Amino acid sequence: MASSLVSRPHLTQRPVRAATLASATRPRLVAGALGGRCQAQAAGDLDDAHYMRRCVELARKAAGHTSPNPMVGCVIVRDGRVVGEGFHPKAGQPHAEVFALRDAGNLAENATAYVSLEPCNHYGRTPPCTEALINAKVKEVVVGMTDPNPIVASKGIEKLQGAGISVRVGVEEALCRKLNEAYIHRMLTGKAFATLRATLSMNGIITNQIGKGADQSAQGESSRLHIPSLSQEHASRAIVLADSPVTVEPAGVEVAVFRQIDLESILQLLAQRGLCSVLVDFREAGESFASLLNDFQEDKLVQKVVVEVLPFWLASDGLSNLAFGGSQSFPLKNLELRDVNGSVLLEGYV
Numbered sequence: 001m002a003s004s005l006v007s008r009p010h011l012t013q014r015p016v017r018a019a020t021l022a023s024a025t026r027p028r029l030v031a032g033a034l035g036g037r038c039q040a041q042a043a044g045d046l047d048d049a050h051y052m053r054r055c056v057e058l059a060r061k062a063a064g065h066t067s068p069n070p071m072v073g074c075v076i077v078r079d080g081r082v083v084g085e086g087f088h089p090k091a092g093q094p095h096a097e098v099f100a101l102r103d104a105g106n107l108a109e110n111a112t113a114y115v116s117l118e119p120c121n122h123y124g125r126t127p128p129c130t131e132a133l134i135n136a137k138v139k140e141v142v143v144g145m146t147d148p149n150p151i152v153a154s155k156g157i158e159k160l161q162g163a164g165i166s167v168r169v170g171v172e173e174a175l176c177r178k179l180n181e182a183y184i185h186r187m188l189t190g191k192a193f194a195t196l197r198a199t200l201s202m203n204g205i206i207t208n209q210i211g212k213g214a215d216q217s218a219q220g221e222s223s224r225l226h227i228p229s230l231s232q233e234h235a236s237r238a239i240v241l242a243d244s245p246v247t248v249e250p251a252g253v254e255v256a257v258f259r260q261i262d263l264e265s266i267l268q269l270l271a272q273r274g275l276c277s278v279l280v281d282f283r284e285a286g287e288s289f290a291s292l293l294n295d296f297q298e299d300k301l302v303q304k305v306v307v308e309v310l311p312f313w314l315a316s317d318g319l320s321n322l323a324f325g326g327s328q329s330f331p332l333k334n335l336e337l338r339d340v341n342g343s344v345l346l347e348g349y350v
Contacts, residue, residue, distance in 0.1 A: 067274055083105075181193060190268070196296070263280070307346045
């Protein structure tokens with residue numbers, strides 16, 4: 001449990017200025033009283049957003065460990081002070097609400113629970129989170145988004161309301177949805193969420209290096225694959241799909257060899273194995289990748305595109321491009337650009 005509990009800041013309650021009561025002879029003060037109430041409501045909305053963003057921050061601590069479950073964070077607030085925090089560390093472990101309630105102890109009674117995803121109301125590997133919240137006697141639950149899982153889908157909210165707990169839904173919903181975009185996609189489509197990724201030099205050469213160190217040689221044997229972003233500790237949880245045998249570093253990564261790689265079949269296979277997302281990362285341009293991703297936009301096989309542009313000019317023996325994706329041009333949605341370790345990272349949705 002220690003790995004799932006985090007230190008929390010002690011937030012002091014912000015005082016709300018008392019509105020002046022208006023008398024019958026001074027009607028102009030009525031507007032001031034209404035303004036005071038509006039300011040108090042606005043302050044409450046800001047607090048809600050702050051605590052929900054903290055839930056998302058906590059949930060991200062378990063990134064890469066929760067599949068097939070979503071990432072979830074929970075914050076317990078009483079009298080304007082955080083008294084409990086927690087997140088779901090991995091599938092099979094207690095959920096975020098349970099860790100946060102344990103952290104809060106008796107202070108959870110009459111408190112407000114903020115949770116990034118609707119609490120579950122069914123028995124799986126763990127008991128329902130709704131029961132934990134009800135037994136802790138919280139007075140209110142603020143939910144970032146409803147759970148698209150058909151066995152949850154608003155049933156958790158209904159259970160809490162039936163127990164007399166006030167429930168509000170939709171605080172920082174866009175942020176909560178982005179946190180679990182892969183989980184949501186798998187629930188709605190039955191396929192893993194696919195991200196197409198490529199690392200390019202300034203002159204458009206595709207390289208198999210990522211981030212720092214990209215100025216070093218990008219050459220290597222086609223039978224070896226090095227994944228710098230994957231630690232030895234987590235290697236056993238990764239799968240590399242290939243059309244020929246390949247040695248992967250770090251050791252321990254599972255390699256699945258296909259006679260013919262078909263993206264739709266891959267996405268269905270990974271979803272069946274409980275994986276929510278797959279990263280299609282280019283190491284080189286070639287006909288095999290072009291055939292794999294032809295018409296990916298029309299067939300809705302890829303949901304996100306990430307391109308990293310490195311501050312290097314690389315030599316190449318031949319042409320290297322990303323000329324695939326179908327016969328129609330299309331703009332990417334919700335485009336983001338940021339600087340990461342000296343490289344430019346572009347991210348957009350298909």
